[in-house]
Amino acid sequence: GENVEQHPSTLSVQEGDSAVIKCTYSDSASNYFPWYKQELGKGPQLIIDIRSNVGEKKDQRIAVTLNKTAKHFSLHITETQPEDSAVYFCAATAVNTGFQKLVFGTGTRLLVSP
Amino acid sequence: GAVVSQHPSWVICKSGTSVKIECRSLDFQATTMFWYRQFPKQSLMLMATSNEGSKATYEQGVEKDKFLINHASLTLSTLTVTSAHPEDSSFYICSAIAGGYTDTQYFGPGTRLTVL
Numbered sequence: 001g002e003n004v005e006q007h008p009s010t011l012s013v014q015e016g017d018s019a020v021i022k023c024t025y026s027d028s029a030s031n032y033f034p035w036y037k038q039e040l041g042k043g044p045q046l047i048i049d050i051r052s053n054v055g056e057k058k059d060q061r062i063a064v065t066l067n068k069t070a071k072h073f074s075l076h077i078t079e080t081q082p083e084d085s086a087v088y089f090c091a092a093t094a095v096n097t098g099f100q101k102l103v104f105g106t107g108t109r110l111l112v113s114p
Numbered sequence: 115g116a117v118v119s120q121h122p123s124w125v126i127c128k129s130g131t132s133v134k135i136e137c138r139s140l141d142f143q144a145t146t147m148f149w150y151r152q153f154p155k156q157s158l159m160l161m162a163t164s165n166e167g168s169k170a171t172y173e174q175g176v177e178k179d180k181f182l183i184n185h186a187s188l189t190l191s192t193l194t195v196t197s198a199h200p201e202d203s204s205f206y207i208c209s210a211i212a213g214g215y216t217d218t219q220y221f222g223p224g225t226r227l228t229v230l
Contacts, residue, residue, distance in 0.1 A: 032217040043120075043207050043221040044158070051217075089157060093217060100217045101148070104157045 002027040004092050006105030014113055019080050021108045023090035024072040030092040032100065033073050035064060038087045038107075047088075048075070080112045117141050118210050120222035127198055128230055135193045135225045137208030143188035144210035148219065149181070152205040164191050198229040 003026040013019050025033075031052040036044035050057045050064045050073065057064050061080075066073040077084055087109050091102040117140040127133050137147055146165050150158040162183050164170040170183035182194040191210075195202055205226055209219040 034218070036221070041224070041226070043118075043224045046218065046220065049218065100211070100219075101160060101163065102219060106157050 002030060002092055002103040004090060004103050004105045006090050006108060008108060009106065010109045010111070012111045012113065013080050015080060015082060017080055017112075019077045019084070019110055019112075021075045021088055021090070021110075022072060023074070023092075023105050024070075025092040025103075026071065027092070028068075028071060032093040033064070033066060034091050034102070035062075035075050036089045036091065038089060040086075044089060077110075080110075082112050082114050085110055085112045116212075116218075116220040118144075118208065118220050118222040120208060120225050122225060123223060124226040124228075126228045126230065129199050130197055132194055132196045133198055133227060135195075135206055135208075135227075137191045137193070137210070137222050139189045139210045139212075139220075142210075142212045144191075144212060145188065146211050147185060147191040148209045149183060149191075149193050150207045150209070152207060152224075154205075158207065161193075195227065198227070200229045203227055203229045 006023045034049035035047050037047045038044045048059050048062050048064050050066050061078045063076040087107045089107050090105040093100050119138045121136045149161045152158050160173050161176045162170045162172045164183045164185035166185045166188050172178045185191040205224050207224040209221045
């Protein structure tokens with residue numbers, strides 16, 4: 001089945017710096033890659049997603065890149081702010097009969113210091 | 115749009131009792147809902163997939179008789195933890211996808227279950 005690895009597990013940056021989180025997946029048939037932000041005690045919030053027919057997608061300070069050949073995708077956050085501090089999860093679809101089940105990475109705890 | 119709610123947000127119960135958690139899609143019809151469990155500082159682990167009007171599909175290692183799932187309508191799925199024990203204490207999160215072919219999962223705020 002699908003396996004998603006995520007690095008780093010923790011990331012500390014200064015406010016205004018950029019942050020990059022990387023994920024790799026194993027199933028070449030995966031075609032949907034969302035990123036979620038989870039604040040303490042809350043459910044994950046979808047922040048951006050990308051599909052396999054696109055190499056890059058950007059939404060203001062957040063961007064995601066996908067390399068299908070290498071089977072990895074990355075989240076880029078520019079001009080980080082303290083409110084960006086949270087745990088970020090990448091995920092990939094595990095193609096299954098009729099349902100799009102997501103397989104999650106292990107998470108990256110991002111700390112943005114003022 | 116795409117709001118998912120859960121109730122209760124937290125619950126404390128005694129060992130041996132049953133607890134029901136509700137998951138609702140507020141502004142869309144959810145043909146498929148998912149239930150996850152998350153232990154502290156860990157990732158989300160899928161427990162089961164439920165489709166409206168049919169039996170839930172459980173992931174390997176998840177006891178279907180212990181975690182009862184009902185998806186009786188297009189906006190409501192419930193998870194009942196039967197005969198709860200302290201090891202069932204966790205953060206339970208549901209997600210939902212709209213009808214038609216779509217991959218986007220929208221998550222609820224989660225329910226913190228503590229079993230004494």
